[in-house]
Amino acid sequence: MNFGIGDLSVIPLREQPSEKSEMVSQLLFGEVFEILENREKWTKVHTYSDNYIGWINEKQYQPISSTVYKELTSMPVICSLLPLALARSENKNIYISMGSSLPFFNNNKFMINEEIFQLEEMTLQTEMNNESICALALCFLNAPYLWGGRSIFGVDCSGLINVVYKMAGIRLKRDAWQQSEEGILLSFIEETRPGDIAFFHNEDGKVIHAGIILEDQRIIHASGCVRIDQIDHFGIYNQTQKKYTHQLRLLRRVSIA
Template sequence: MFGICNLSIVPLRSEANDVSEMVSQVIFGEHFQILEKTKKWSKIKLAFDGYEGFIDNKQYEEISENLFNELENEEPIFSGDLIDFITGSENNLTTIPIGARLPFLKDSIFSINNTLYKYEGKIAGKKLTKNAIVETAYLFLNSPYLWGGKTPFGIDCSGFTQTVYKLCGYNLLRDAKQQASQGEVLSFIEECEPGDLAFFDNDEGVITHVGIIMNDYNIIHAHGKVRIDKLDHSGIYNTDTHQHSHRLRVIKKMI
């Protein structure tokens, strides 16, 4: 079985329970495989990054295997404005956040199953140059931190990096430690360029944080909010507290 998200932002939970931890979010237009289905909950695997979790059965629409495969083969198009809306066939509005997928968009019209939608906003998803990574990251400045979040209304550190890269045409995995398995290691901080990713670990050596490197050894990352701090050989130097907040583990070039 297969499905697609037809609501703006849906929580993906660690267990089949309304009060279970939100581990990520499913954004409008994201398609997925349904691994298990009970009366109220479905365990799903997102096509974009392979992430698994539980979603309420009332918060998605089932699709055929043929449609799933067509979506897999389509060059994805995403909404490019922080927030916008789509119009359904009965002129009802659905708000969508930046990064919502617009399946088979052509001449401002796209469809999910037999439902037609109209979207006239800015689009994203084409492969852009590395310079666009930092420019896109600025859109999220001051977005509040939210564990499992992937939108400007609440976002975590790896959701931030994944969404920024997605809008620029590149795929990252979901969690910081997963993203750290991608790309090419840079031996020295002096080798980094704006758009590269810096990863940070905890006392047990587990990578728990990631941010996007900017010019002049600045870094933009989600910590309380999406903010800009200084990056040095030790890690992130918080410009408000005048202390290091994260310990540098590795810098990686993704593109």
């Protein structure tokens, strides 16, 4: 088995090996993966952070050894918590989005293969709790909606949840329907607390949307952009449109500790 690591700010993960194929997700800087297949200029990968499979351009990553992969996947992931940070090495400067992984982080430096990077500025991870989840989610406020996105430059509903929980040290799966099967099922909206996850369904009962519960019966979610709306036992109520936009399906709590 071969392995790789993303060394660009954001790498499109596509459904098929083609530039015209749908972007189903993204790899953030420093995220590692297994290599499943190589086809012409494309590489099929299985991501570690969210257990997702897709195709990336072969020029958009660096290979790593199985030893390095095992080391990185056996230690806690250190993430950048700044909305945008500048990482410098001797050979290049690169801006990275919050949620990016910082391999072998130590004293404000980290390393990809033999290349050592230093962050110009760093917000260190502290003990995470439900309030931390909400604070991290609020950093994405007004980020544009982007199908398959996982960065501050563009994010979809499940990508927002995936990256926010990653920064809190929790690996969640990538898509909303997959996330809806994780954690503890809650029976009523009154049971929720900030940081819980709400899921919404279409007319066929399929989970198609998700968001993070905030205080005061509010929810932060990606719909057009990352925004805050009201939520009750019916679903999400958009004050501007004066209507419910998403029908509540279920509620989940994922343990932070």
